[in-house]
Amino acid sequence: MREFTYSRAASLDQALGTHARPIAGATNLVDLMKLEVETPDALIDITRLDLSRIERAGDGVRIGALVPNADCAADPLIRRHWPVLSSAILAGASPQLRNKATTGGNLCQRTRCGYFTDLSTCCNKRTPGSGCDALKGVNHNHAILGTSDACIATYPGDMAVALAALDACVQIQGPDGMRQVPLREFHRLPGTAEAPDNVLQPGEIITAVTLPAPPPGRQIYRKVRERSSYAFALVSIAAVIKVESGLISHARLAFGGLAHKPWHDPAVEAALIGQPPGQAVFQRAADILLKDARGFGGNNFKIPLTRRTLAAVLIEATRD
Amino acid sequence: MPDTPQARLVVNGTPRSFAGDPRRTLLDFLRLDLGLTGTKKGCDHGQCGACTVIVNGRRINACLSLVAMHDGDDVTTIEGLGSPEALSALQRAFVTHDGFQCGYCTPGQICSATAMLDELRAGWPSVVTEGLSGPSDPSDDELRERMSGNLCRCGAYSNIIAAIREVLQTEPREASA
The missing domain is CATH 1.10.150.120 ([2Fe-2S]-binding domain)
Structure with a gap:
């Protein structure tokens, strides 16, 4: 691990506008610092800030950025009204990690691309301009949507996939005030080599994630992975679907493991709404979702896997 | 430049203090500074769980935690759960x-x-x-x-x-x- 200075923020103001990297749960950042993939020269410990509460906000809820993943998943309000969020969190990591990982930190989780964490290889995300060894390398868990020639890494998290299906917003505090970013616009696509993971600027801190009123219908999180626990998603789907009088009246779908961000395509939802549940409708939704999908050899299987997983989720979501 | 980080914490009921290199993980602090070698270093990356300890009632991976961040915390290791004469x-x-x-x-x-x-x-x-x-x-x-x-x-x-x-x-x- 490279040397760094450490300070503890006693107030939010102290943590804003500094070049020091905020650290909270530490599970991802310390891991990457040990590998020297992350080399901050200063850390500011924000764990003492008052950002650890889950509270009602109108008909919705406000989840403080320091709420541990385990607490969010176990919270009675979240379990009752936004169960897809609990399910997504519980499908990720291990109990030990969920006890430490925070809501805000989890959004900033970095990719698990093996080339990103191997300093002896080329990775545009780690070293801009160096190239991408994943393009022709071991890429079975890489992206099939929204890729670029610079990067085919995936965003690895589960929680954010559920948040994308729940129309969540990210509250971000900076030296000049607070801004709100829809979750679906928080993470970025790789584009050019220098593209950062998300829209968070240096000196800013995530303070909360907000959810609007509980959506109508059934909520499902389905994760397909290479072992039954403690593994990243090959593909995951967060679904919120309501059927009324034999027709799909509400549909929200977000996808993990497919792209550099939780993937959301309004055209997929539009293809479902107003339609009777059935294979023809589900396959058309998959056609739209995967229209521009592109495999890179090792991950070609994700295209049919996504199609089958989507159909399975929609069958479960629309069952009587 | 911030001062050397310091932390006061309780480990298995005994007050302990840390002052030193901020890179010190909780795991290395327990094993190397306190001699509590029951907690093990396996992968050192949060994947194996050999370093699991209980902090404020919660199980965590001690390898992914900086001891400087544990000021005020209550830590229980395997040595604090029982003894050879009185196993948990x-x-x-x-x-x-x-x-x-x-x-x-x-x-x-x-x-x-x-x-x-x-x-x-x-x-x-x-x-x-x-x-x-x-x-x-x-x-x-x-x-x-x-x-x-x-x-x-x-x-x-x-x-x-x-x-x-x-x-x-x-x-x-x-x-x-």
Whole structure:
């Protein structure tokens, strides 16, 4: 691990506008610092800030950025009204990690691309301009949507996939005030080599994630992975679907493991709404979702896997 | 330039203090500074669970935590759960059921299982739990899922589950205070 200075923020103001990297749960950042993939020269410990509460906000809820993943998943309000969020969190990591990982930190989780964490290889995300060894390398868990020639890494998290299906917003505090970013616009696509993971600027801190009123219908999180626990998603789907009088009246779908961000395509939802549940409708939704999908050899299987997983989720979501 | 980071914490009931290089992990602090070598370093990347300790009642990976961040915290390691003369219920059950071969993962397994039983008593759900309500009678699949953060290279899993199940069935199921 490279040397760094450490300070503890006693107030939010102290943590804003500094070049020091905020650290909270530490599970991802310390891991990457040990590998020297992350080399901050200063850390500011924000764990003492008052950002650890889950509270009602109108008909919705406000989840403080320091709420541990385990607490969010176990919270009675979240379990009752936004169960897809609990399910997504519980499908990720291990109990030990969920006890430490925070809501805000989890959004900033970095990719698990093996080339990103191997300093002896080329990775545009780690070293801009160096190239991408994943393009022709071991890429079975890489992206099939929204890729670029610079990067085919995936965003690895589960929680954010559920948040994308729940129309969540990210509250971000900076030296000049607070801004709100829809979750679906928080993470970025790789584009050019220098593209950062998300829209968070240096000196800013995530303070909360907000959810609007509980959506109508059934909520499902389905994760397909290479072992039954403690593994990243090959593909995951967060679904919120309501059927009324034999027709799909509400549909929200977000996808993990497919792209550099939780993937959301309004055209997929539009293809479902107003339609009777059935294979023809589900396959058309998959056609739209995967229209521009592109495999890179090792991950070609994700295209049919996504199609089958989507159909399975929609069958479960629309069952009587 | 900030001062050398300092932290005062309680480890197994004893007040301890840290002042030094901020790179010191909680794991290295316990093993190298305090000589509490029961907590093991396996992967050092949060994947194996050998370093599991209980901080403020929660199980965590000590390898992914900087000790400077634990000012004011209460830490319990395997040495704090029981002693050779007075084993904890889980420690005794691991012996009874032969819940290990080499023993390297065992301190982490037992710390993890100790906190896991509290999570069960508190009604925490898991991805295996039907309907996200805490399970009333956890299945083996449920226990395996809840212990998935602890790997055993010797593959003593079935005996580990048997040990945990014995404690689960003999201890009264009540909410922890």
